[in-house]
Amino acid sequence: xxxxxxxxxxxxxxxxxxxxxxxxxxxxxxxxxxxxxxxxxxxxxxxxxxxxxxxxxxxxxxxxxxxxxxxxxxxxxxxxxxxxxxxxxxxxxxxxxxxxxxxxxxxxxxxxxxxxxxxxxxxxxxxxxxxxxxxxx
Amino acid sequence: xxxxxxxxxxxxxxxxxxxxxxxxxxxxxxxxxxxxxxxxxxxxxxxxxxxxxxxxxxxxxxxxxxxxxxxxxxxxxxxxxxxxxxxxxxxxxxxxxxxxxxxxxxxxxxxxxxxxxxxxxxxxxxxxxxxxxxxxx
Amino acid sequence: xxxxxxxxxxxxxxxxxxxxxxxxxxxxxxxxxxxxxxxxxxxxxxxxxxxxxxxxxxxxxxxxxxxxxxxxxxxxxxxxxxxxxxxxxxxxxxxxxxxxxxxxxxxxxxxxxxxxxxxxxxxxxxxxxxxxxxxxx
Numbered sequence: 001x002x003x004x005x006x007x008x009x010x011x012x013x014x015x016x017x018x019x020x021x022x023x024x025x026x027x028x029x030x031x032x033x034x035x036x037x038x039x040x041x042x043x044x045x046x047x048x049x050x051x052x053x054x055x056x057x058x059x060x061x062x063x064x065x066x067x068x069x070x071x072x073x074x075x076x077x078x079x080x081x082x083x084x085x086x087x088x089x090x091x092x093x094x095x096x097x098x099x100x101x102x103x104x105x106x107x108x109x110x111x112x113x114x115x116x117x118x119x120x121x122x123x124x125x126x127x128x129x130x131x132x133x134x135x136x137x
Numbered sequence: 138x139x140x141x142x143x144x145x146x147x148x149x150x151x152x153x154x155x156x157x158x159x160x161x162x163x164x165x166x167x168x169x170x171x172x173x174x175x176x177x178x179x180x181x182x183x184x185x186x187x188x189x190x191x192x193x194x195x196x197x198x199x200x201x202x203x204x205x206x207x208x209x210x211x212x213x214x215x216x217x218x219x220x221x222x223x224x225x226x227x228x229x230x231x232x233x234x235x236x237x238x239x240x241x242x243x244x245x246x247x248x249x250x251x252x253x254x255x256x257x258x259x260x261x262x263x264x265x266x267x268x269x270x271x272x273x274x
Numbered sequence: 275x276x277x278x279x280x281x282x283x284x285x286x287x288x289x290x291x292x293x294x295x296x297x298x299x300x301x302x303x304x305x306x307x308x309x310x311x312x313x314x315x316x317x318x319x320x321x322x323x324x325x326x327x328x329x330x331x332x333x334x335x336x337x338x339x340x341x342x343x344x345x346x347x348x349x350x351x352x353x354x355x356x357x358x359x360x361x362x363x364x365x366x367x368x369x370x371x372x373x374x375x376x377x378x379x380x381x382x383x384x385x386x387x388x389x390x391x392x393x394x395x396x397x398x399x400x401x402x403x404x405x406x407x408x409x410x411x
Contacts, residue, residue, distance in 0.1 A: 003281045007140045014212040014227075021212075021228070068269035070228050070245050072211045074346050075288040075295075090288075091295070091344050093369065093377075095230065099274030101244030103230075107375030108344050132342035135297075137373030144277045151349040151364075158349075158365065205406035207365050207382050209348045232367065236411030238381030240367075 001080055009078055009088060009115065012122045017071045023064060029054045032124045033116065042131035067096040067104075073111070085125070086115040092129075108132045138217055146215055146225060146252065149259045154208045160201060166191045169261045170253060179268035204233040204241075210248070222262070223252040229266075245269045275354055283352055283362060283389065286396045291345045297338060303328045306398045307390060316405035341370040341378075347385070359399070360389040366403075382406045 012031075019027040029050045032038075038047040038056075047053045072093040079087045094106035110130045115122050149168075156164040166187045169175075175184040175193075184190045209230040216224045231243035247267045252259050286305075293301040303324045306312075312321040312330075321327045346367040353361045368380035384404045389396050 003278045004140045006281055006285065007143055011143065011214075014214050017212045018214055018226070018228075064271075065273040066271050068245065068271050070211075070230070070269070072209065072228070072230060072346065074211075074344075075291045077285075077288050077292055089292070091292075091346070093344070093346060095242075095245055097245045097269040097271075099271050101268060103242040103245060105369075105377040108342065108369055108371045108377060131375060132344070132371040134338075134340050134342050134371075134373050136339040141277045144280055148280065148351075151351050154349045155351055155363070155365075201408075202410040203408050205382065205408055207348075207367070207406070209346065209365070209367060211348075232379075232382055234382045234406040234408075236408050238405060240379040240382060 001078060005080075005086075006076075006078060008122065009086065010076065012115070013073060013076070013090075016124070017073065021068075021070050023061065025054055025057045025061075028057070032127075033118060036124050037126045039126065039128045041128060042133075067098050070095045070097070084117065086122075088113045088115060138215060142217075142223075143213075143215060145259065146223065147213065149252070150210060150213070150227075153261070154210065158205070158207050160198065162191055162194045162198075165194070169264075170255060173261050174263045176263065176265045178265060179270075204235050207232045207234070221254065223259075225250045225252060275352060279354075279360075280350075280352060282396065283360065284350065286389070287347060287350070287364075290398070291347065295342075295344050297335065299328055299331045299335075302331070306401075307392060310398050311400045313400065313402045315402060316407070341372050344369045344371070358391065360396075362387045362389060 016028065016031045019031065032050050032053060035049055036053065038053055047056050072095065073090045076088055076090045081087065089110070089112045092109040092111050094109070096104045096106065098104070109132060112128045113124050114126045116125045153165065153168045156168065169187050169190060172186055173190065175190055184193050209232065210227045213225055213227045218224065226247070226249045229246040229248050231246070233241045233243065235241070246269060249265045250261050251263045253262045290302065290305045293305065306324050306327060308324055309322070310324055310327065312327050313319070321330050346369065347364045350362055350364045355361065363384070363386045366383040366385050368383070370378045370380065372378070383406060386402045387398050388400045390399045
């Protein structure tokens, strides 16, 4: 994989996470393909299509009036398949900052995405989120 | 924007944050332009010029004898204006580690900088820090 | 240093940290040179050679059945010596997530590595970890 493509993927995530964290839900949904799937494995929930994603995100909005959410991702490993699709694996740490500036943390997550290029732009075709769980759990 | 420029900006921040976190205040101030402005919006404070920045930072030093501060930035979005200046937006998480190794967190922040090139080197011309604040606050 | 090399180093760490955090200890040890040294300065411990590293890591495994560990590194500063070896300095934040999804933090660290190229692949020849300690401590 070229340096250009690796950095393009870093920039894609910077933009996508900023849309999510600023609660620009339409903008966030638009970074997915029309049929994009978000799979929250730990709660057995699969959102199929941009519409389902958006509906789910909107329903969660009231919860995000009391805290600012930020996603801190790291360690992006990227592989390109024969069809050009990119499989991207990374860790995600989620902070919740309240009105006093207190920072709390959600669990950490392992995320695996598939990105494809549509009309020249990268988009997420699937996102699989696995909440971190110790071996002994 | 080219991959080269995006990565140059990532490297600029890695260096600048390392100077700040190691309390090399002169080195940190030197990464700003002579007239560089730091604007802490949440406390209505505007430090105009490298001298004011340095004076403010030196006054805060005693506070940093008891903890090690580290800045963890993420999701750098960069846009280049017609004049070549770069507007860089990112999130910042600040840790404070005490002598027992306990980690505390300051609030999270949204930061927007303007970078310009002076004698071939990138420097910060302005930094605007906005403490994260929930919609309901 | 070229953009290509800087990004190659970012990708090296993404891969190495993912091996460590997924407890693939053989895979992790294999990212070191055969004689690679890990120096935990804060506890005066020097592990010399891949075998010693692996033995030490295996002994720590039981501790990691109860929590998921993740390393969040930032601010990579890289310098290349005349012999081609790369000195890489960065900050490291370590999270421990338990079975309830509660996130705890180890101390923050300053890490300095030397990377060399062996058979075309980057490997760690030495890693020096310094636990953050305030000036007044």
